[in-house]
Amino acid sequence: MGDYVVHRARFFDYQPKAIQSMNYDDTTKKLAISRSDSTIEIWCTKNEYLESIIYPTADRQVETVLWCQSQLLSSGLDGFIVLYDLARLTAKKLVPSIGGAIWCMNKNKSETKIVVGTEDGYVVLYEIQIDGILFEKSFNKLDSRILSIAWHKDEEILVTGGIDNIRVWDVNTGQVLQRLSLGRIDKNKETLVWCLAITSDFQIISGDSRGKVCVWSAEHGNLIKSFQTHSVDVLCLCLDEAEKHVYCSGIDPSIVQLDYVTTAEQENFKTWVKSNIFYNHTHDVRSILIADNQLISSGVDTKIVFKSLEKKSSNTTRKYNSMPQKSLIQTCQDFVLLQHDKHLELWKLGQSGEESSDLNEKKDGDFLPILRLPKKFIHLNSKNDLNIICSSIGCIPSKNSSQTIWLSYSDLNSIHIYKIEISSKQLLEPKIKIDKIKSLPLACGNRPAVMMKFYYSNLTNQLRLNYLTNKSTLQCLYLLNDESGFALESSIQCIPQDLLLTDNRVFLMDFKDDYVATCDTDMNVIVWSLKTQTQICTLPRYEKLATCVKFHPSKNCLLVCYTNRKIVEYDYELNEYTDWSRIVSENWPKQWLKSNNKIMNCFYDSRDQDKIILHDEQYLTVLNKSEKMPEFNEKIFQPKYAIKSTIENGHSKKNAIHVSDKYRYIVHASEPMKGQLLIVEVTPLSVSERLPPSLKQKKFGT
Numbered sequence: 001m002g003d004y005v006v007h008r009a010r011f012f013d014y015q016p017k018a019i020q021s022m023n024y025d026d027t028t029k030k031l032a033i034s035r036s037d038s039t040i041e042i043w044c045t046k047n048e049y050l051e052s053i054i055y056p057t058a059d060r061q062v063e064t065v066l067w068c069q070s071q072l073l074s075s076g077l078d079g080f081i082v083l084y085d086l087a088r089l090t091a092k093k094l095v096p097s098i099g100g101a102i103w104c105m106n107k108n109k110s111e112t113k114i115v116v117g118t119e120d121g122y123v124v125l126y127e128i129q130i131d132g133i134l135f136e137k138s139f140n141k142l143d144s145r146i147l148s149i150a151w152h153k154d155e156e157i158l159v160t161g162g163i164d165n166i167r168v169w170d171v172n173t174g175q176v177l178q179r180l181s182l183g184r185i186d187k188n189k190e191t192l193v194w195c196l197a198i199t200s201d202f203q204i205i206s207g208d209s210r211g212k213v214c215v216w217s218a219e220h221g222n223l224i225k226s227f228q229t230h231s232v233d234v235l236c237l238c239l240d241e242a243e244k245h246v247y248c249s250g251i252d253p254s255i256v257q258l259d260y261v262t263t264a265e266q267e268n269f270k271t272w273v274k275s276n277i278f279y280n281h282t283h284d285v286r287s288i289l290i291a292d293n294q295l296i297s298s299g300v301d302t303k304i305v306f307k308s309l310e311k312k313s314s315n316t317t318r319k320y321n322s323m324p325q326k327s328l329i330q331t332c333q334d335f336v337l338l339q340h341d342k343h344l345e346l347w348k349l350g351q352s353g354e355e356s357s358d359l360n361e362k363k364d365g366d367f368l369p370i371l372r373l374p375k376k377f378i379h380l381n382s383k384n385d386l387n388i389i390c391s392s393i394g395c396i397p398s399k400n401s402s403q404t405i406w407l408s409y410s411d412l413n414s415i416h417i418y419k420i421e422i423s424s425k426q427l428l429e430p431k432i433k434i435d436k437i438k439s440l441p442l443a444c445g446n447r448p449a450v451m452m453k454f455y456y457s458n459l460t461n462q463l464r465l466n467y468l469t470n471k472s473t474l475q476c477l478y479l480l481n482d483e484s485g486f487a488l489e490s491s492i493q494c495i496p497q498d499l500l501l502t503d504n505r506v507f508l509m510d511f512k513d514d515y516v517a518t519c520d521t522d523m524n525v526i527v528w529s530l531k532t533q534t535q536i537c538t539l540p541r542y543e544k545l546a547t548c549v550k551f552h553p554s555k556n557c558l559l560v561c562y563t564n565r566k567i568v569e570y571d572y573e574l575n576e577y578t579d580w581s582r583i584v585s586e587n588w589p590k591q592w593l594k595s596n597n598k599i600m601n602c603f604y605d606s607r608d609q610d611k612i613i614l615h616d617e618q619y620l621t622v623l624n625k626s627e628k629m630p631e632f633n634e635k636i637f638q639p640k641y642a643i644k645s646t647i648e649n650g651h652s653k654k655n656a657i658h659v660s661d662k663y664r665y666i667v668h669a670s671e672p673m674k675g676q677l678l679i680v681e682v683t684p685l686s687v688s689e690r691l692p693p694s695l696k697q698k699k700f701g702t
Contacts, residue, residue, distance in 0.1 A: 003364070004677045007349050011374060012329065012338050014667060014682045015690055016302035016322035024291040025067035028503075031291065032072055033298065037341065038062040039387075040074060042086070044521075045291055047545045047563040048306060048318065049598060050325045051521055052507060054089045055387040055412060064105045068114055068128050075102040075116055081126065083133055086503035088470040089450065090412075095133045097124055099141075104148050108155040117146025117160055123169065139174040142167070150196040150204070152218075159204055159218065161193025166206055168218050178221040185210050197239040197246065205246055207234030213248050213258065215272055225272050229256040232695060236288045238295075240309075246272070247295055249285035252695055254278065255297060280305040280317060283694045301691060318596045321665060321687075323617045325547070326508075327601060329668035329680055330393045332454070335377075335405060336678065337393040342385055344409060346378035346393070346420070349672065377432060378420065386411035394454020396463050396479075404483070408465060410449035415440060415467065419483070441488045444475050451509055459513045466516065466530075468494070472506050474516065476530050492533050494518050494526070510558075512551035515572075517558050519546040525560055527572040537572045547598045553609060561599040561614065565592055567623070580625050587629045591636045592657065600666070606674045613677070617665040620679065627656035637661070 017035040024031050024045070031043040038056035043049065054072075056062065063076035072084045079100050083093040099118030107114045107128075113136065114126050121142035127134040148161035157177075158169040168178035182191045192209040199205070202218040211230035216223055235250035246258040257276040263269055283300035290296070295307040302322040328339040338345040352368035362368070382388050391409035398404075405420040416436065423431035440446070452467035463479040465486055472495040477486035494506050508519035514530045525539040525546055544562040551558055556573040566588060569581040577585070597616035605611035605622075612623040619637065630636060636657055665687075668680040 005675060007676065007678045009374065009678060009680045010683065011347060012667060012680050012682060015687065018300040018302055019298040020286055021064045022287040022289055022296065022298060023065045023067050024289055025070055027070050032065040032067060034062045034065045034074065040065060044545060049545055049563045052089055054084060055389060057412065058385060063102060066105050066107060068107045068111050075105045077101040081133055087505055090470065093133055098122055098138055099124065103145060106149045106151050108151050109153050110155065115149055115158060117149050119145045121145060123160060137174060139169060148193055148196045150198045152198050153200055159196050159198050161196045161206060163190050163192060166193055166204060178218060180216055180221055182208060194233060194235045195237045197237060199243045205237065205239065207237045207248050209233045227258065227274055235286055238289050240290050247288055249288055249297065251284045253281035253283060253285050255280060283691055321617065323665050323667055325598060325600060327668050330391065331670050331672045331678060332393045332395045332405060334672055335393060337391060337407065339388055339391045341387055342382045344380045344391055345376055348375050348377055350374045382411050383416065386413065390449055390452050392452045392454045394463055396456060406454055406463065408452055410452060412448055414446055415449055437485050443488045453509065453511055455511050457513050466511055468506055468509060490530050490533050492528055495520060508546055508549055510549045510551055517549045519549055527558060537575045539570050548600065548602050550602050553604055559602055559612065561602050563598055565595060565599060584629055589630045589634055589636050590632055601669055603671060606671055615666045615669045620660045620663060620666060620669060622658045624656045630655035630657060
């Protein structure tokens with residue numbers, strides 16, 4: 001596997017946010033997820049991969065998300081319905097409600113109208129057009145808030161749930177047809193109807209704060225059946241397309257399945273019965289839905305769970321721990337930049353007291369004596385308390401004791417660049433001077449960036465800053481000789497203007513000298529020339545999204561990892577796959593491809609460029625190109641209790657794929673200096689400790 005001095009860093013204070021709601025679009029196969037900090041994530045369910053994030057403005061509060069005509073909408077406690085531009089990942093239209101905060105939102109089957117329920121008791125109907133939302137009408141005002149809404153398939157009946165009641169509405173007249181009253185467990189405690197569904201034969205299914213799921217007749221207004229599925233609030237439920245199964249969950253995180261079956265005595269009579277129970281979460285489940293024969297659930301524990309509903313599926317449950325799928329950490333020599341939601345931290349790595357000659361005597365896994373602990377140099381808050389979208393750090397190689405660091409970040413409004421001068425890297429308390437570069441070149445415009453990268457070009461001996469705007473324009477800047485600022489060198493439109501109206505966008509980049517590689521959501525991987533501002537080549541289009549790309553440090557090759565964990569190496573000068581890539585293309589082990597974890601980063605070992613170092617959130621892997629690939633059925637991820645002859649100290653010694661399972665969760669891995677690895681962990685315990693307390697339940701033996 002190779003010997004490395006590892007900086008095992010746990011100073012990145014990353015905490016995933018709870019999930020509030022989800023919604024799925026059948027046309028684009030996209031899943032929208034809103035979190036407690038009002039960010040919206042867009043996942044590709046085909047690849048089960050996070051494509052992009054929409055960051056909120058300071059006054060935006062997202063409670064629900066909805067896909068309508070493949071357009072993304074959100075609503076929340078700020079009282080606005082927001083229509084988003086998916087190409088630029090910004091809000092496009094804002095429409096206020098007439099009844100204050102919005103608690104729920106739904107659409108009709110033909111996706112021509114949406115309806116919202118508000119804090120002041122209004123049911124408001126809107127018409128959806130291309131790039132627009134038009135107010136149509138509001139129904140008669142109620143005396144209490146509306147917490148849930150369901151729309152019948154014939155589009156003429158609406159059902160709303162509130163406090164102690166469920167109402168059935170005529171959409172055309174806006175009048176109440178039925179009022180269904182719910183009982184109370186305690187006289188002074190209201191019953192809240194948190195979720196609703198309605199079947200084609202006018203059966204209403206409700207989940208409430210008593211922990212009950214009730215089935216009602218919308219036509220006659222009577223209770224058909226009631227289930228005590230949970231001990232506390234049922235917060236969410238979903239009905240499958242065939243209307244044979246209902247899945248519900250809530251503060252009690254178990255997911256209960258109800259089936260609509262015929263009885264043995266009367267074949268023509270159907271009834272609802274309780275069947276399966278699934279335990280996939282530890283805390284409140286806030287949202288649950290069915291997409292492509294998969295049950296998707298999420299909630300306060302921040303995890304997203306995909307459960308296959310196919311009986312013959314071999315991989316039934318897949319959990320994603322909401323770790324960042326693009327690195328929030330950048331390195332420059334022994335400096336580390338940590339990107340948080342609204343601030344940046346600049347750290348200097350620690351140093352061991354061992355000389356390089358003494359390392360040969362050390363065994364694998366030995367701890368080295370620490371000469372200097374990691375130290376935080378700078379804490380930089382974002383301007384106007386805005387969310388930070390991307391950041392980068394860079395420097396010019398120098399042998400002097402002093403060091404100049406360039407730091408840049410982008411918020412929702414603009415790009416900010418800082419020059420940081422450190423008097424002496426060897427001092428425990430060096431003098432630090434921070435100067436802000438006042439503006440970018442006028443030719444760049446003042447558009448925010450969605451990705452940026454500092455890198456030093458060996459061809460021109462210049463420090464460069466390349467960034468991608470929200471219009472998919474790549475701006476290439478270089479540092480002036482007097483270090484007073486940056487100048488524009490070239491500009492590349494990565495996605496043609498006629499395609500900017502779609503939601504196709506670049507989401508991955510890597511640079512090397514005068515080349516840049518871009519990956520977009522339409523599954524294109526393109527290599528560009530910064531000098532000529534033209535395409536060098538386009539890789540063969542693959543059916544999966546790329547998760548990371550990396551240029552070879554000395555050869556004209558590009559390494560690409562995909563969501564199904566396949567890895568290719570492409571020669572962009574010869575415009576063909578390398579010999580190694582052709583050999584291994586069909587020889588990946590079954591266990592390697594079967595893993596759900598996505599490869600987050602990859603890079604070549606600077607000492608031996610036949611070695612590729614890559615990682616997902618659970619495993620650090622060294623792929624040796626000069627060794628033979630393992631057999632198809634050979635085990636790659638050995639358990640800790642495996643036979644000692646097959647693994648040694650957690651490292652596989654048998655084949656080209658060497659795996660280490662010492663780290664959880666890995667959010668970043670890189671090679672800051674030759675022969676050294678930086679591995680940044682966010683431990684499962686640090687995440688779980690800061691979650692709110694879960695429902696305490698009596699278990700057997702406790």
